[in-house]
Amino acid sequence: MTDRIEQRINSLNKRLNSEKRFRIYCIGxxxxxxxxxxxxxxxxxxxxxxxxxxxxxxxxxPFLNLIxxxxxxxxxxxxxxxxxxxxxxxxxxxxxxxxxxEEKKDKKMLIRLxxxxxxxEIREFLKSNKSNINxxxxxxxxxxxxxxxxxxxxxxxxxxxxxxxxxxxQLLFFDDLVDRGLVSYEFNLPFLMRGDSREPELAGVxxxxxxxxxxxxxxxxxxxxxxxxxxxxLEEFAPKNRVTDFIEININNLAAVPSIVFGLLGLGxxxxxxxxxxxxxxxxxxxxxxxTLPTIIIATRASLRAVPPSIREGALAVGxxxxxxxxxxxxxxxxxxxxxxxIIGLAQALGETAPLLLIGMVxxxxxxxxxxxxxxxxxxxxxxxxxxSAERGYVEKTSATIMMLLGFLILMNLAAVLIRRKFETKx
Amino acid sequence: MKSIKIKADxxxxxxxxxxxxxxxxxYMEEKQVTALIGPSGCGKSTFIRCLNRMNDVIDxxxxxxxxxxxxxxxxxxDMQVEQLRERVGMVFQKPNPFPKSIFENVAYGPRIxxxxxxKSDLExxxxxxxxxxxxxxEVKDRLYDAGTGLSGGQQQRLCIARAISVNPxxxxxxxxxxxxxxxxxxxxxxxxxxxxxxxxxxxxxHSMQQAARVSSRTGFFHLGKLVEVDKTETIFSxxxxxxxxxxxxxxxx
Amino acid sequence: MSEHIxxxxxxxxxxxxxxxxxMGGLVETQLxxxxxxxxxxxxAFAEEILRDDNKIDALEKEIDALTYKVIAMRQPLANDLRTxxxxxxxxxxxxxxxDHATNIAKRVANVKINxxxxxxxxxxxxxxxxxxxxxxxxxxxxxxxxxxxINAWDLDGDIDELYLSIYRDLLKTMAEDPDTITGxxxxxxxxxxxxxxxxxxxxxxEDIHFITTGQALERKSEKRIKWEKV
Numbered sequence: 001m002t003d004r005i006e007q008r009i010n011s012l013n014k015r016l017n018s019e020k021r022f023r024i025y026c027i028g029x030x031x032x033x034x035x036x037x038x039x040x041x042x043x044x045x046x047x048x049x050x051x052x053x054x055x056x057x058x059x060x061x062p063f064l065n066l067i068x069x070x071x072x073x074x075x076x077x078x079x080x081x082x083x084x085x086x087x088x089x090x091x092x093x094x095x096x097x098x099x100x101x102e103e104k105k106d107k108k109m110l111i112r113l114x115x116x117x118x119x120x121e122i123r124e125f126l127k128s129n130k131s132n133i134n135x136x137x138x139x140x141x142x143x144x145x146x147x148x149x150x151x152x153x154x155x156x157x158x159x160x161x162x163x164x165x166x167x168x169x170q171l172l173f174f175d176d177l178v179d180r181g182l183v184s185y186e187f188n189l190p191f192l193m194r195g196d197s198r199e200p201e202l203a204g205v206x207x208x209x210x211x212x213x214x215x216x217x218x219x220x221x222x223x224x225x226x227x228x229x230x231x232x233x234l235e236e237f238a239p240k241n242r243v244t245d246f247i248e249i250n251i252n253n254l255a256a257v258p259s260i261v262f263g264l265l266g267l268g269x270x271x272x273x274x275x276x277x278x279x280x281x282x283x284x285x286x287x288x289x290x291x292t293l294p295t296i297i298i299a300t301r302a303s304l305r306a307v308p309p310s311i312r313e314g315a316l317a318v319g320x321x322x323x324x325x326x327x328x329x330x331x332x333x334x335x336x337x338x339x340x341x342x343i344i345g346l347a348q349a350l351g352e353t354a355p356l357l358l359i360g361m362v363x364x365x366x367x368x369x370x371x372x373x374x375x376x377x378x379x380x381x382x383x384x385x386x387x388x389s390a391e392r393g394y395v396e397k398t399s400a401t402i403m404m405l406l407g408f409l410i411l412m413n414l415a416a417v418l419i420r421r422k423f424e425t426k427x
Numbered sequence: 428m429k430s431i432k433i434k435a436d437x438x439x440x441x442x443x444x445x446x447x448x449x450x451x452x453x454y455m456e457e458k459q460v461t462a463l464i465g466p467s468g469c470g471k472s473t474f475i476r477c478l479n480r481m482n483d484v485i486d487x488x489x490x491x492x493x494x495x496x497x498x499x500x501x502x503x504x505d506m507q508v509e510q511l512r513e514r515v516g517m518v519f520q521k522p523n524p525f526p527k528s529i530f531e532n533v534a535y536g537p538r539i540x541x542x543x544x545x546k547s548d549l550e551x552x553x554x555x556x557x558x559x560x561x562x563x564x565e566v567k568d569r570l571y572d573a574g575t576g577l578s579g580g581q582q583q584r585l586c587i588a589r590a591i592s593v594n595p596x597x598x599x600x601x602x603x604x605x606x607x608x609x610x611x612x613x614x615x616x617x618x619x620x621x622x623x624x625x626x627x628x629x630x631x632x633h634s635m636q637q638a639a640r641v642s643s644r645t646g647f648f649h650l651g652k653l654v655e656v657d658k659t660e661t662i663f664s665x666x667x668x669x670x671x672x673x674x675x676x677x678x679x680x
Numbered sequence: 681m682s683e684h685i686x687x688x689x690x691x692x693x694x695x696x697x698x699x700x701x702x703m704g705g706l707v708e709t710q711l712x713x714x715x716x717x718x719x720x721x722x723x724a725f726a727e728e729i730l731r732d733d734n735k736i737d738a739l740e741k742e743i744d745a746l747t748y749k750v751i752a753m754r755q756p757l758a759n760d761l762r763t764x765x766x767x768x769x770x771x772x773x774x775x776x777x778x779d780h781a782t783n784i785a786k787r788v789a790n791v792k793i794n795x796x797x798x799x800x801x802x803x804x805x806x807x808x809x810x811x812x813x814x815x816x817x818x819x820x821x822x823x824x825x826x827x828x829x830i831n832a833w834d835l836d837g838d839i840d841e842l843y844l845s846i847y848r849d850l851l852k853t854m855a856e857d858p859d860t861i862t863g864x865x866x867x868x869x870x871x872x873x874x875x876x877x878x879x880x881x882x883x884x885x886e887d888i889h890f891i892t893t894g895q896a897l898e899r900k901s902e903k904r905i906k907w908e909k910v
Contacts, residue, residue, distance in 0.1 A: 239486055310523035314586070316484065317517035318536035318593055319509045328535070329525055636755065663757050665894030676760045677684050 044406070048399025054188040054201065055151040056140035057114065057177060061093040061122060064135045073130040081127050090119040094141075097182070098173065109169050113177075115142040115201045140184070145200040145393035147174055151183065154392060191400070195366045196377060196385070200393025203386070205401050207368045211281050211361070211376030212350060212408075218285020218372055219292055219349045224342050226289075227296030231338070234297070235304040236326045255294035262291045263355030271359060278360040279375035287355045292345035299341020303334040336423040343416040347409050353380040379405045429456035432597065432627045433478060438492035440473055440482070447473045451492075451653045453646055460619060460628045462642035462659065464635060466679060469648040471631045475599050478629065479515035480508050496597070513540055516590030520602040522582030524574035524589070529566050532574040532585055533557060536593040552592055559625075560588035561618050580611025584618065591626070598622065600630040604637065616641050635675050639663045647671045689754050696746045696767045697821075703739040703771065704818040707778045708811060710736065711877065714784035715807040718800060718870065726789035729782075736778035743771040762894060766887040770821070773880040773887075777814070780873040780880075787866050799850055799867050806842040807874045813839070813881045820885065826892040833885035833897070839878040846871045 063070050066089050073081070094111060101107055115121075118141050125139050146166040149155040151174075161168050177183050194204030234251075238244040266287035270276050276283050307330045315325035356362065362381050369376035377385065379401060386398040433455040440448040448470045455461040463471040473482065480501065482488040494501050501511055513536075524532050533553040536542075543549035553570070557563035562584040566577070574585050583603055590598055600619075604612040619628055619641050632638050638645050639659055646656035647666070655668040666672045673679050684690045710732055717726035747764050750756060756764050784807075813835045820828035850864045850871070889897040 308523070310519055310521055311525060313481065313484075313517075313519060314523040314525060314589070315535070317479065317481065317512055317519075318539070318589060319512040320535075320539055321509055324539055328539075333526055635757065639757075664761065666758055672758045675757045677686060677689065679685065 041406075044399045044402050048396055048401075048403045050152050050154070051191060051396040051400030052188050053152070053185055054191070055143040055148040056184055056186055057097075057143050057147075058182040058184065059093055059139055059141050060096060060136050061090075061125075061139050062096070062136045063126075063133055065089060065092065070133040070135060073126060073133050076130060078127055081123060081130065084123075086123055087119050090122050093122070094118065097177065106169060109167060110173055113144055113147050113170055113173060115144050115199060117142070117199075117202060140186070142190075142201055143183070145391060146170070148201050149392050150174060151185065152396075154396070191397070193368075195368050196364055196382070197366060200389075200391045200397060203394070203397060205379065205382060205397075205404055207365055208377040208379045208382035208401070209404065210368050211284075211365075212378040212380075214281035214369060214372040214376065215284045215288060215356075215361075215378055216346055216350055218282055219288045219346060220342070222285065222289040223292045223296055223345065227293050227342065227345075228300055228338055230293075231297045231300035231304060232326060232331065235301045236330065237322070251294050251297055254290075255298060257291075258354075259291050259352050260354040260358065262287050263358030265290065266355060266359045277373055277375070279363045279365070281361075281369065281372040281374075281376050281378070283359050284356050284361050284378065285372065287359055288349040288352055291352065291355065292342075292349045295345035295348060296338070296342050299344070300334065300338040303337020303341070304330060306337065307333045336420050339419050339423075340416040343412050343419070347412040347416075350408060350412070351380055351405060353384055356381050357384070379408070429459055431455070432457040432496065433629075434495045435474070435477075436493040436495070438474070438477065438490070438494065440470070440477060440491070441487075441489040442485070443487040447651055448477075449651045451648075453653055453656050455627060455629060456644065457627050458623055458625070459644065460623050460630060460642040462638035462645045463629065463631045463648060464633070464638050464645060464674070465648035465654075466674065467633075470651040471646075471648040472601055473651075474648065474653075475601055475629055475631050478597070478599055479512050479517055481517065483508060513593045514595050515597045515599060516593065516595040517599040517601065518583065518586050518590055518603045521606050522579055522586050524577070524582050524585050526573065526575050528571045529557075529574045529577070529585060530570040533588050533592045536589060540593055542593065553588075556588040556592040557585075559591055559622070560584045561614065561621070562588055578611070580607050580614055583607060583611070583615060587615075587618065587622075591622075595626065597627045597629065600628065602631050602633060605633060612637070635663070647674060649674070689750075692746065692750050692754070693760065693763060696743060696750065696764065699739060699743050699746065700767055700770055700774070701818060701822060703736060703743070703774050704814065704821070706732065706736050706739065707774050707781060708814045708818070710778055710781040711784075711807060711811050711814065711874075714781045714788070715804050715811070717785055717788045718807075719804045721788065721800075723789050726785040729785045730789060733778055733782040736775060740771045740775040743767055759891065759894070762891045766891050770884050770887050773883045777877045777880045780877045783873050784870050787870055799846060799853065799864070802842070802846050802849065803867060803871050803874065806839060806846065806871065809835070809839055809842065810874050810878045810881070813878060817881050817884050817888070820888050824888070824892055826889055829885040829888035829892070830897070833882050833889075836878045836882045839875060843871055843875040 063073075066084070066086065067073065091107075091111060094114065095101065095107060098110060101110065111118075121141050122139060125137070126133065129137075143151070146155065147170075150157065150166060150171070155164075155166065157164075157171065166174075174183070190202070191204045191206075192209070193206040194202065195207030197203040234244065234248065238247075266283060270283050270286055271278050276286075311329050311333065312325050315329045316322070320328065356378055361376065361378055362385065363375055363377070364385070365375050365377050367374070383398055383401045383405065386394040386401065431454045435454070436452050438448055438451040439446065451470075451474060463475060465471045476482045477490055477494060478496075478501075482490060490502060496511075496515070500506070525535065527535075530553055533556050534543075534549050537549060537552050543552055554563060557566065562581060565581060566572075566585075574582065577585060583606075587598070587603075604615055607615065616637065619630070622628060630638070630641065642659045644656060645659040645662040647654045647662065647668070647670070649670050655662065655666055655671045657666070661667075662671060663675060666675065684693075710729065713725070713729040713732070716722070717729065747768050750764050754760070813832050816828060816832040816835065819825075820832055847868070850868050854861045854864045886897040889895070
């Protein structure tokens with residue numbers, strides 16, 4: 001008797017131990033995955049956050065040198081200001097930082113501390129403040145990428161001079177400017193507003209954010225109604241026969257098709273046959289819709305199927321038509337699920353790169369697109385573009401773009417969760 | 428002898444290849460409760476679902492034979508199924524209120540049929556239906572709360588209110604108490620006693636005692652056949668078919 | 681009859697049946713013993729069998745309790761319901777039969793008087809017929825046979841006829857010899873007791889008919905009709 005009890009206890013201990021081990025494996029697997037996510041986030045964040053700041057250098061611009069009476073600016077139109085010749089005037093304003101420099105070569109080096117658009121920046125300042133310009137104005141001009149990187153400490157100063165893009169004399173200028181308190185560090189609003197540029201310090205994600213938003217908008221407008229209606233038809237109205245089985249299988253297959261194939265389809269049919277403008281969010285949206293549709297259809301069907309049949313029967317039994325039963329009772333209950341599926345589909349589309357490369361959304365676009373018919377980049381393509389660029393400034397910008405992309409994805413998934421929480425029906 | 432409300436004549440029902448009902452012929456009297464009993468899968472639910480053509484929903488379901496309500500063939504080509512279901516209400520096994528307010532649950536039927544012209548008419552219908560379903564007093568202060576928040580028995584009475592809101596002649600009940608506790612069951616049985624003064628009720632039930640308590644006639648189904656239909660008293664004291672006796676005395680193998 | 685799905689239900693019904701049969705057997709023995717005591721005029725034996733009546737009464741109480749329990753726990757329907765309800769009435773009838781049989785023994789035991797031999801043997805003969813009826817009706821009950829039950833029922837006609845003839849004989853004997861009046865009137869009662877037992881057997885046969893068919897037995901033998909005219 002006691003032997004049997006002992007035996008039982010032994011076998012129970014064994015089972016309990018194996019359960020403990022199993023739990024440890026599971027926790028281990030989860031921690032491993034979590035660790036990678038953390039490493040990824042840390043890596044991206046640590047290299048990307050600095051892109052949200054930029055270095056500016058304070059320059060005193062003596063507008064009197066340009067015009068006799070600064071009040072005259074207020075009478076000039078933007079056109080007039082654009083026509084003003086300001087190049088040498090701007091350069092002189094910068095030379096004013098170091099009046100002692102005589103050599104042309106050194107002067108050139110000084111100018112190169114600034115982004116090449118310094119003249120434009122001064123002009124813009126003039127345009128927006130034309131009504132009250134003083135004789136001398138202090139303007140913050142964007143520093144060049146090299147200076148920016150040095151300022152952020154990303155640049156190895158101890159390399160040999162010929163291995164550096166920034167020269168010794170420029171470093172001397174820079175250190176002096178720092179000592180004089182003329183170098184400052186500010187939030188990089190232009191990064192969020194501007195389009196792409198060949199100059200890292202001037203490049204922004206604004207264009208690709210707008211491009212991505214336009215693309216997603218097109219995807220939403222196209223795939224949401226089509227997906228919902230297709231799902232409702234297939235789930236509620238279609239007769240169950242071979243044709244619908246075939247359609248169902250193919251929708252499931254479509255969800256598994258590699259996205260680059262949709263890109264080829266877009267290139268072959270939408271661009272070449274229908275002749276829609278290439279590189280545009282419209283075309284990108286159409287192509288991504290094809291990719292998103294199966295996701296939306298499958299998610300919507302699943303949530304329609306999850307609505308208890310008793311609800312349909314209840315409606316039919318009081319004499320509702322099939323359509324009334326579906327639209328009044330089934331669809332409202334299934335809607336949160338369908339919306340969740342749609343948002344997840346949209347998030348997928350937002351992060352998709354390959355098909356966009358094929359339809360030309362990989363083009364270098366400086367302007368922020370105004371309509372879905374303007375050529376544009378998108379966030380993931382921007383990541384791809386910048387990750388290929390050599391300049392050091394693009395490294396942080398690549399990471400920053402990824403951060404933006406992840407931010408949008410997290411926001412969308414959060415929206416999906418919130419919608420489900422809020423509208424989920426309790427039975 | 429009461430007048431006959433429903434008459435089924437040689438009804439055969441098939442689900443694809445499988446035949447679910449074999450030559451069922453029976454009648455149901457007006458303003459009486461008719462109970463259908465039998466083991467699971469015997470075809471009693473199939474039969475009751477033929478009476479408001481709920482089987483139409485199932486693609487593979489084929490119905491042969493004739494069902495007449497007040498002498499009209501409900502499977503005639505010119506019969507509108509929505510109109511039929513307005514006259515033949517149904518209450519299901521599991522309470523299935525819509526995930527909407529109590530008011531909306533009851534108002535839905537009259538609204539889609541355009542029965543109420545004004546909002547006040549609709550309110551009156553809702554109140555009357557809830558009263559008839561003996562639910563009004565319990566919910567009058569929370570008509571706009573979710574119907575799904577009620578207890579099981581209340582939900583089932585809400586479903587009964589929903590069924591009578593479109594003013595049917597007939598109410599079909601498919602095991603209406605199988606998910607309810609004995610007290611809620613007793614309430615519904617009591618309610619059926621009141622309702623039969625206005626409506627013809629057909630109830631499918633697994634509880635022999637329930638059939639015995641509420642019905643005036645009882646039909647016993649077995650393997651898709653109507654074995655016996657007779658006065659309830661006779662069925663439960665001295666059925667004429669051995670299978671009926673074996674079933675009601677708990678000997679079914 | 682096939683078995684119930686719940687076997688303990690069957691066990692309870694079987695227990696009621698077997699208790700009834702046991703009770704029937706006791707009643708049959710009681711009558712038999714009483715007749716033996718009467719035939720042998722054995723007062724001592726008669727005294728002895730008086731006590732057996734308690735056993736019959738105890739069994740009746742047992743059956744009451746069993747049926748009560750089955751009705752409360754199983755809610756029997758149809759033939760089960762008829763079986764259970766009939767068990768109550770059969771037990772009651774058997775108890776009455778037992779009382780009548782005991783009454784015979786009581787008269788034999790207490791009344792130490794002269795009884796004329798001829799009517800006694802006729803009465804014993806009649807009693808043996810009734811005893812056979814009891815046996816038949818118990819067989820009918822065991823086999824749940826409507827036919828056997830009706831056969832048993834029909835036998836009562838002969839009993840009534842015998843009773844009528846014994847009644848006449850006893851009246852005649854008393855008229856001829858007034859000394860026998862006391863003895864004969866006791867014998868008259870004994871004959872009446874036996875006749876009553878036969879009536880109870882008919883009741884039981886009717887119950888068996890009700891159990892098996894669900895109908896009340898509506899049957900009156902021609903002899904009974906004749907007797908009612910007298």
